[in-house]
Amino acid sequence: MARLGLALSALLIVFTVAGLQSQRPRAGTSHQGKAYRFNKVADGVYHAVGTGTLAVVGNSSVIVNDDDVIVVDDHVSPAAAWVLLEELKDITSKPVRTVINTHFHFDHAHGNQIFDKDVAIIGHEFTREMLAGGKSIQMPLYKNYLAGITGQIADLKKRIAAESDAGKKSDLERQLRVAENNSASQAELKPTPPNVTLETRMTLHRRFAGSDREVQIRFLGRAHTAGDVVVYLPKERIVCTGDMLTTGLSNMSDAFVNEWPGTLDELKKLDFVTVLPGHGEAFTDRSKIDYFQAYLRDVWTEVSRLKQQGISPEEAARRADLTKHKDHFPIQGPGVPLIAVTRIYEVIDRGGRD
Ligand SMILES: [Zn+2]
Missing domain, CATH: 3.60.15.10 (Ribonuclease Z/Hydroxyacylglutathione hydrolase-like)
Structure with missing residues (x-):
């Protein structure tokens, strides 16, 4: 059933x-x-x-x-x-x-x-x-994903209520059904x-x-x-x-x-x-691996340095500067995701063990 x-x-x-x-x-x-x-x-x-x-x-x-x-x-x-x-x-x-x-x-x-x-x-x-x-x-990213669906459903409902154009309204209603089906499927998840x-x-x-x-x-x-x-x-x-x-x-x-x-x-x-x-289009350019390795080494070094100075994860997430990698990755300015910093702090505290 x-x-x-x-x-x-x-x-x-x-x-x-x-x-x-x-x-x-x-x-x-x-x-x-x-x-x-x-x-x-x-x-x-x-x-x-x-x-x-x-x-x-x-x-x-x-x-x-x-x-x-x-x-x-x-x-x-x-x-x-x-x-x-x-x-x-x-x-x-x-x-x-x-x-x-x-x-x-x-x-x-x-x-x-x-x-x-x-x-x-x-x-x-x-x-x-x-x-x-x-x-x-349990992972925070999954919780964010679910919150995103819930937020999208609420937003679509608001937009449907406010929409007077019949064509646009039925388009929004279709989007709402997609979001609601996805949400219902999450409820059946095992x-x-x-x-x-x-x-x-x-x-x-x-x-x-x-x-x-x-x-x-x-x-x-x-x-x-x-x-x-x-x-x-x-x-x-x-x-x-x-x-x-x-x-x-x-x-x-x-x-x-x-x-x-x-x-x-x-x-x-x-x-x-x-x-x-797993994300993005297929590629053949092996230099992408070098770019990513360089980024990983730098994010580890930079965040470790901030941790050594006794800086909180939140502050480190704002300060860590990886802008020198902006030609290869979508980096606007200083700052890295807090989730990355929290994890790096955790790995250091555990001495590299899981
Ligand atoms: Zn993934």
Whole structure:
């Protein structure tokens, strides 16, 4: 029954998103009305990027084999994962038999519960521990996300009440239904941990277009969390990096910022051309890794220095100056997110332990 409810709310989201976007076509895309764009990266490999609807933040990667499909990361809610499965039918009719969680955060693992028991959900042992322990719903970023949905619903209701133009009003009403469906889906959420775990490495052997395909799942060290894994396709020279490496600055709420650059050094040892990040578009420019390592080293040094001076986290968050990295990251002036500072202080206080 719960499953039927979820399926219906997912369908409703597809329907309402379709309605929403048919009124507001996005320039330069032929995927109007969809929650995901499936960007083909290689034969049978797609980067599924959210089109910006509320139900979807962040990306999945999709690996289509001869007999099955592997999905890397499954989004913010059961509803968003249902939409992914629905839209996946545009590129393949093969069944999803394997899901890989790059880490435990809500925007990557809260779709886990929609998969049948016979689907392998693979993640690091730490990822299992965190999801089983309810950490994905305790994290402040998830609470912010929920507050954002609640705020958006309240705001839309106000705007609907004040709107006199019938066309605009019905557009706002459609947006409200999308937000309410997403919110309802969050209420049905049961964080579901991986049912297959690894500590350092696991390889899936599949067939694609009649030849062998290797899908390596690698833990390269602590970084964005204590259990990030990357998914590496050696033949296709593609790596899915989750939030260990995105096109921007990943959140640092559970990070080991001091260890992260070293883990990225391990990543650099893999022979890949294309990066499919957990947020942002796919890229091939490896210098992005160097830029991010430099940022991480500097944010650690700068925040540690302020802590040594006895400065409060709040003040350090205002003062920490990373503006020299502004050519590579969206940095307006001095200041870093308080959540990053709090975490760095915590890691220092614990002597680097978790
Ligand atoms: Zn994320």
